[in-house]
Amino acid sequence: MRDETSTATASAGTAAAHDGAPRGDAEGYFHAIAKAIDGALLAGERYCASYAAESTDFVRMNRGKVRQPGHVEQRYLDVRLVRGARHATHALTLTGDLAPDEAAVRTALDALRTVLPDLADDPHLLLPDTVASSRSVGAARLPASASMVETVLAAAAGEDLVGLLAAGPVQRGFANELGQRNWHETTTFNLQWSLYHRGDKAVKSSYAGFAFEPDSLAARMTDARERLALVSRPARSLPPGSYRAYLAPSAMEEIAGLLSYGAFSGRALATQQSALARMQSDATLDARVFIDEDTEGGVAPRFQAEGFARPPRVPLVAAGRLAGALVAPRTAREFALAQNGANAWEGPESLAMRGGELPMADAVAALDTGLAIGNLWYLNYSDRTACRMTGMTRFATFWVEHGRVVAPVEALRFDDTLFRMLGDNLLHLTRETELMLEPNTYGSRLLSSTSLPGAVLSDMTFTL
């Protein structure tokens, strides 16, 4: 990622590569839209405009073949009109053609002007009063997506591969009447795939980033084939009970994902709805647990929807104790807190947990005898107040004896509290952490990531 002087990227497509290009297209278009809003503003009005766009090739694969290939070109603008303490937002789709889009934005502003008289003053409105413009553009050169797919399927020849390739540029922008302009653009690919043995026995892999290297893909595919050989052994069915466990970073990601829904929210903590609310009084995690919102180390924009800048790092848990929260502007007003660039839902976008001292290569040896869990799945709270959560093992999960993988295991359900798993029962955190780009594509490709270590637990409770 380069700042300020970087170049923007061009369009995606089946024929063309995702290529580096001079600033202009997408960013220039956004600036023109912002200028149109500036020009349409009446005296006494303020605005903030939040822009999200992408030009994405999606190729869905199954049985080592292409199931659904396609392309999505989308541009969304949320424009909020503010007069005094009254405000309302209009979210609209833009076409990419400037003239009709400028007209659509002006129409949206006109519509919002008819809404404001119906609304009450908002006591929790908080907007920036200083300008914090920024620009971050990641230059990338990806091969054409159809070519990437050919490479992937060739590397997996003979295997039952299922997965998704998503590739192309993603843009986020912000503008307001103060002249603040923020632009964040990145061109990435994210390949998520599984190789299946049979039934639910499979290994999951991913390869994501800014440069697609066939050799790197081949290495990952070789690793996946080797793990698939282990998965292909006769599976062991374990009875419910407590087992020593190693949670790989990709399993820890599911736990982090559950916590991301409100556990670190300033509002949820203030209203006792956070699963970590008890950490405001007596509950603690192991003293080796440090968790941050690490915007500096992630891929998320360094600004949020009202235009506030995100600090490089927000400590959330330090030495096992609650150290902070993600505080959105509205929460800041309501609870007299300091906002820290959080999004409206106060969820982390660049969650990072500090590693420990155990080399990851020694994790299975440190486990000795127990469950090596490659992935967890479908987590939810079974008792939110106690931060007790449940979920399933999935993909490459193995029974290990004396530091050696013995057999894959049938899917097991765990039900345990975070305060046990990352508290009294935490034996080791791996030294290395793994940066995982968010693969979900609900509505749009998400610019979030997690960076997590693996963890060895002295016991973990399984119920079904």
Added chain:
Amino acid sequence: MPFDGPLPDLRLAADFWSLRFVRETCDSYAVRKNVPQPFAVSEDVGVMATVHADGGYGYAATADLSPTGLLGALERAAQWARATAHLALMDARTLPRPAPRGRHAPPASLVPALSRREWYELLMHESRDAAIDPRIVDWEAVCDVRTATHRLVTSEGGDVVQEHRYLLPSIGVTAHANGDTQQRSLNGQRGICQQGGAEVLARFGFSGSGRRVAEEALELLAAPNCPSGRMDVLLMPDQMMLQIHESIGHPLELDRILGDERNFAGTSFVTMDMFGTYRYGSALLNVTFDPTRPEELASYAYDDDGTPAEKAWLIRDGILERPLGGSISQARAGLPGVANARAESWNRPPIDRMANLNIEPGTSSFDELVGSIERGVLMETNNSWSIDDSRNKFQFGCERGRLIENGKLGAVVKNPGYRGISASFWRSLARVGDAATLQVLGTPYCGKGEPSQIIRCGHASPACVFTGVDVFGGAQ
């Protein structure tokens, strides 16, 4: 306009093409802790082009609805079809080429639409009524008012326009005291979601429910934990909807059975050889795909591939009959299916979704359901859901429980939950409530697909009794 009237002359060298136009609007109203939340309106408009060419399949989505934009999307979709034809999972020349023609409009609203001011007045009233005690630490009353217009045009002469209106009201209250937090809602997080206008509010007694929900939250704070052990459960419709969704709906989705979802949402314990013979549940279990109930969230006349939508039995008298698979999945699997190829919006391709999935009512009154239980728990309003990727081992939690002893309802208990295995759980279905116990609910938040999609599902269910279930309570 592309939503009504003729389209520009679109010539494309391809075996088949379609254009699926979508326009959806949403007005979002919310009052939290007696403070009106920022008003938001959204309008999402775009088109999905799908092309079959040279045996390949491709799609392209754009918000540019100009003649140039439409042709560009079709050509891009054709490029994808041709570029991947030699790698295609299925020969697109074998796929259906629909030519549906029709129009679907929602029934006229039974009550006048509310103005913005009236919405805020209504929600403020419920919010104020919920603030009954200092232990109520957070509360909100919200409603989304949505409209949708979908038009599907195909190269074979198909042209279908469908319009829908949706209402999604919700009330939620959080109570806290002595280190415990309890949340109570009106039929769950957006559990009330139906097609229609303001008349939906009256169906659920929305007005006046703020105080009741708050009282029940306080009641939960004072309640003991649900007991643990093997016992009977009486699941109310706002828990049944989740039970149906997760352990019947998803496992019967044909694209899961065909393996498309294995990298993300998962596979299914159901296999293709089970249809026609497999005993899914007790003889009392009758499950239908029913797009014909007007108020239910996912009722429609045609799916997004243009297949006419009709009611169909998926499970009859406990025996599995057919999967939830749209026309393309049916062609791939050689099985009958239903009209359930659906897309979240213009920017996602259709895949198999469950739409309206209902349990047909039985013959037991509510009193008979309770009276049949010697020791058990009534559970209502889902608040936790987790199930394995084969849709078999599940664990669900509810907001509120009531003990049942010797056929009578007893004390309220908090944090009720239960776990089981789909393949055996439905065989323990012992009684099915009559139509008086049935509620038409649903969820607007069903997630699935690569790329990921959220979709609306409707679930109508009576209250049901299951025997010998593994029940548990909270950690404290």
